[in-house]
Amino acid sequence: MVLQVRRKRLHVLLWQRAAPPYEGMWSLPGGPLGADERLGTSAGRHLATKVDLTEIAHLEQLETRSDPVRDPRGRVLATAYLALVSADAEPRIPGDTAWHDIQDLPPTAFDHGSIVGSARERLRAKLSYTNIGFALAPETFTIAQLRNIYAASLGHPVSATNLQRILIRRGVIEATASAARPTALGGRPATLYRFAAQTLVVTNPFAAFRPPSPVAPGTVPGPDPDPSADDDQPVIVAEP
Amino acid sequence: MVLQVRRKRLHVLLWQRAAPPYEGMWSLPGGPLGADERLGTSAGRHLATKVDLTEIAHLEQLETRSDPVRDPRGRVLATAYLALVSADAEPRIPGDTAWHDIQDLPPTAFDHGSIVGSARERLRAKLSYTNIGFALAPETFTIAQLRNIYAASLGHPVSATNLQRILIRRGVIEATASAARPTALGGRPATLYRFAAQTLVVTNPFAAFRPPSPVAPGTVPGPDPDPSADDDQPVIVAEP
Numbered sequence: 001m002v003l004q005v006r007r008k009r010l011h012v013l014l015w016q017r018a019a020p021p022y023e024g025m026w027s028l029p030g031g032p033l034g035a036d037e038r039l040g041t042s043a044g045r046h047l048a049t050k051v052d053l054t055e056i057a058h059l060e061q062l063e064t065r066s067d068p069v070r071d072p073r074g075r076v077l078a079t080a081y082l083a084l085v086s087a088d089a090e091p092r093i094p095g096d097t098a099w100h101d102i103q104d105l106p107p108t109a110f111d112h113g114s115i116v117g118s119a120r121e122r123l124r125a126k127l128s129y130t131n132i133g134f135a136l137a138p139e140t141f142t143i144a145q146l147r148n149i150y151a152a153s154l155g156h157p158v159s160a161t162n163l164q165r166i167l168i169r170r171g172v173i174e175a176t177a178s179a180a181r182p183t184a185l186g187g188r189p190a191t192l193y194r195f196a197a198q199t200l201v202v203t204n205p206f207a208a209f210r211p212p213s214p215v216a217p218g219t220v221p222g223p224d225p226d227p228s229a230d231d232d233q234p235v236i237v238a239e240p
Numbered sequence: 241m242v243l244q245v246r247r248k249r250l251h252v253l254l255w256q257r258a259a260p261p262y263e264g265m266w267s268l269p270g271g272p273l274g275a276d277e278r279l280g281t282s283a284g285r286h287l288a289t290k291v292d293l294t295e296i297a298h299l300e301q302l303e304t305r306s307d308p309v310r311d312p313r314g315r316v317l318a319t320a321y322l323a324l325v326s327a328d329a330e331p332r333i334p335g336d337t338a339w340h341d342i343q344d345l346p347p348t349a350f351d352h353g354s355i356v357g358s359a360r361e362r363l364r365a366k367l368s369y370t371n372i373g374f375a376l377a378p379e380t381f382t383i384a385q386l387r388n389i390y391a392a393s394l395g396h397p398v399s400a401t402n403l404q405r406i407l408i409r410r411g412v413i414e415a416t417a418s419a420a421r422p423t424a425l426g427g428r429p430a431t432l433y434r435f436a437a438q439t440l441v442v443t444n445p446f447a448a449f450r451p452p453s454p455v456a457p458g459t460v461p462g463p464d465p466d467p468s469a470d471d472d473q474p475v476i477v478a479e480p
Contacts, residue, residue: 035315039306064304064319066279075275079304125369125442202365 001028001062001119002053004085004099005136005152011099012116013051014108018096021072022109028080028116029053029097043081051097058084058135058200062119070111080115082122084135087149103155124154129204131172134195142180142190146173170203171196241268241302241359242293244325244339245376245392251339252356253291254348258336261312262349268320268356269337283321293331298324298375298440302359310351320355322362324375327389343395364394369444371412374435382420382430386413410443411436 002013014026031046033039040059047053062080070076085091093099100106102120105113126132127150136149146167147160167173174196179189242253254266271286273279280299287293302320310316325331333339340346342360345353366372367390376389386407387400407413414436419429 033306036308037306038308039304039317061303063301064279066273066277066319068276068278077279079306128369128444129365 001080001116002047002051002056002083002085003102003119003123003136004089005087005149006099008148008152010102010120010152010155012102012105012119013053013093013097014100014106014112015051015097017109025109026098026100026106026112027109028112030078039079040081043079043083047083051091051093053083053085053091053093055085055089055091056083057086057198058082058132060200062115062122065111065115067111078110078115080119082119084123084132086138087136087145088138120155126200127153129202131195131197131201131203133167133172134198137195140176140178140192140194142192144190146193172203241320241356242287242291242296242323242325243342243359243363243376244329245327245389246339248388248392250342250360250392250395252342252345252359253293253333253337254340254346254352255291255337257349265349266338266340266346266352267349268352270318279319280321283319283323287323291331291333291337293323293325293333295325295329295331296323297326297438298322298372300440302355302362305351305355307351318350318355320359322359324363324372326378327376327385328378360395366440367393369442371435371437371441371443373407373412374438377435380416380418380432380434382432384430386433412443 004011004013013029015029016026017023029047029051030043031050033042034045037045039061044056044059047056060082062082064077064079066077068075070078102116105116108116123132133146133149133153136153137146141149143160143164147158147163150163151158164173168175172195173193176192176194178192180192182189244251244253253269255269257263257265257267269287269291270283271290273282274285277285279301284296284299287296300322302322304317304319306317308315310318342356345356348356363372373386373389373393376393377386381389383400383404387398387403390403391398404413408415412435413433416432416434418432420432422429
């Protein structure tokens with residue numbers, strides 16, 4: 001399934017079925033696995049041929065659905081993939097497909113509505129401990145633009161200040177030498193940022209449970225002997 | 241695949257193959273999907289019948305492997321499941337199966353060594369943002385015992401102090417009225433804890449990116465206007 005942030009909302013690409021079962025309802029684009037094909041290759045092939053989509057920034061396996069009655073025509077197992085497209089891409093899509101706001105889906109075929117829900121949970125989780133935002137963001141962006149992408153994907157407002165501080169501290173994003181063109185309102189041009197990596201990296205591994213580092217001689221160990229070991233925990237100077 | 245912490249090390253249950261292909265090598269217990277069976281049901285059935293394992297505290301789908309040549313006998317797709325067993329369970333297992341330290345595996349059949357690696361990564365990630373430890377821990381435990389389980393599963397030392405503070409603050413574990421029997425060394429008996437829930441819950445959702453709460457009138461907004469919104473971020477009183 002393909003997800004993209006469009007007009008500050010997370011969207012999923014759906015294909016309207018022209019024949020039974022579920023005629024007229026909306027389904028995830030896909031198709032049968034080739035005899036000598038891997039699942040990931042197959043997912044990419046179906047997206048390229050059925051919805052003309054080749055600009056996928058990240059593709060990962062989501063899950064395999066196996067309810068024996070999930071397809072009224074007979075036993076079909078389906079392995080769902082999550083494909084992410086940058087917010088500034090404008091893929092050409094066929095007339096029988098359309099982008100739908102993930103929070104306002106039309107009636108969906110098979111178990112596809114539930115699969116979309118799983119994809120959303122996966123994306124939310126990975127935004128918190130990986131750099132997966134690289135696949136949703138344009139190559140360069142202002143913090144305000146990135147905030148909008150995170151907010152759309154997480155489904156709640158996000159503080160631009162927190163986002164900038166945390167992602168820079170983790171080394172997930174970095175400033176470029178460029179600045180966004182000033183708006184009509186004037187004011188200082190906003191710095192443009194980019195993701196440091198364009199492939200998936202775990203950026204916040206188990207921060208909370210990292211072991212304390214050895215305490216240097218002469219220092220008094222506090223509740224977090226080495227606060228720098230957890231880049232989301234600011235240094236504690238005094239407890240209130 | 242079945243994981244259990246045994247003698248302070250994470251172990252995986254493997255079955256020694258008695259026939260080709262990969263005769264004599266070790267593989268993950270499993271078998272074919274029944275015609276009217278779901279994948280999860282099938283995984284549980286094979287574990288119950290092949291390795292006599294019924295004490296599974298948590299079972300979740302890991303991933304589906306599809307390399308066309310992963311099985312020399314022909315095209316076989318395999319959906320791997322992660323099954324967790326409590327540290328105090330002693331399942332009876334047949335003679336051709338054995339627990340292996342996950343960091344010291346014998347030669348494995350098919351792509352099973354790589355699947356074990358994926359399972360380990362999944363477990364490590366989920367320990368940081370869910371209560372999945374409930375499935376590895378006994379019903380009640382001291383913090384020292386829980387620390388050993390987390391350290392074995394994460395593969396690095398863990399601070400008992402941090403672990404206790406974070407898991408209690410998140411509501412993941414809670415103290416019971418009981419205490420562990422005093423050791424031969426004497427000293428105060430250690431409090432026994434338990435997990436608050438025995439099913440999987442996301443306990444630390446996207447903490448870093450939560451929106452700031454409205455600031456109360458008369459207070460001065462700091463860099464984290466509402467530190468309590470992120471339960472892993474201690475209150476900042478002053479930056480050094």
